[in-house]
Amino acid sequence: MAVVVVGSLITDIISYVERLPQPGETIRGKSLFIGCGGKGANQCVAAAKLGAECTMIGKLGPVNDPLSRIHIEALTKNGVQRRLFHSSQDQTGSAIIMVDKDAANAMTSVLGANADLKPDEIDSVAESIQGADVLVAALGIPLKSTIVALKKGRKHGIKIIFNAAPAASNLPSEVYQLSSVFCVNESEAEMLTGEKVDSIESADRSAQILQERGCKVVLITLGSRGAYLKDEANNGILIAAPPVKAVDTTGAGDSFIGALAYYMAYYPKLPLQTMVERSCQVAAFSVQKPGTQISFPTKEELPEELFL
DSSP states (O other), X not given: OOEEEEOOOEEEEEEEOSSOOOTTOXXXXXXXXXXXXXXXXXXXXHHHHTTOOEEEEEEESOTTOHHHHHHHHHHHHTTOEEEEEEOSSSOOXXXXXXXXXXXXXXXXXXXXXXXXXXXXXXXXTHHHHHTOSEEEEESSSOHHHHHHHXXXXXXXXXXXXXXXXXXXXXXXXXXXXXXXXXXXXXXXXXHHHSOOOOSHHHHHHHHHHHHHTTOSEEEEEOXXXXXXXXXXTSOEEEEXXXXXXXXXXXXXXXXXXXXXXHHHHHOTTSOHHHHHHHHHHHHHHHTTSSSSGGGSOOGGGSOGGGGO
C-alpha cells in the first residue's frame, strides 16, 4: 500500500443549525446527517478518493455492532484495505457535531473502541506499515499504540505525517522526533507551544518551538487562510487557500492531510510547498459540500493541473 493510516474511526451525527447554541439553550436544527468519520478514517478515505492505494488500521466496536458495519462498508466502497480490530466491550466511536449557517462547527467526540487499540495489535499488522510509502497517524487512539506505529515506520524509512489532533497538551519528545511532517491547527499549536497563533509571525514562532523539539517539517493549518509551512531549512511561508463559499468545514483538515499523504506517496519529486498548495485546494473543494467523507473530492472532480 502507498498510504497506511493508523487512527480512529468515528460515527458522525451531524445537525445543521442556524447558529450554535449557548450553554443550557435548546435550538431547532434544520437537518440531520449520519455518516462515517474519525480522523484516521477520514484521512485514509481522502487519500483513497484521490487514487491512493490505502490501508486503514484501527478498532471498531463488536462485529455485530451496526455502526461497525457502516464503517466497513464505507471503507470498502472507497477501495480501502482494512486491518481492523473489534472490541468485545466498547462501542464504535461516535461524535455529535453541529454546523451553523457560516459553516462553523462544534463537536463532542466519544472515542469508544478507538481507546482500546493495543500496541500488540499494531505489532500484529506490522507488515502493512512496513510496505507503505507514507504513514499517517494522529491522537484519536492510545498514544503508546501510535508510538509503536511511528517507530515501525521510522525503522523502515517510511515518510511519516503526524497529526497532533485531537488536541493534547503533553507529547513525549519521541513523537516530534519520529515525524517527517508534524501537522497541527492553530488551537493545537497554541496548546502545545503556548503561542497564540493569530498572525504569520506567531505561526512562525510556534513552528520554531516545535522544530526545536525535534520536528523536521512543521505545518500549521489556518482554516480559510491556508497553511503555514516551516521546512527543514528553517524557511517559513504562508500558503494561501483559494477563496470559496464554505458549506461545512467538518473534516477539512483531514481532507488536507489525506491529500498531502497522496502527494507525498505519488508525487515525491514535487517540492513540499507545491504539495501543500495542492492539498489546500483539495481541502477547499471539500468544504463546499456537507458531510465529512462524502464531501471529499475524487480525482475526477478536481482540476487536471493538480495531477500534472
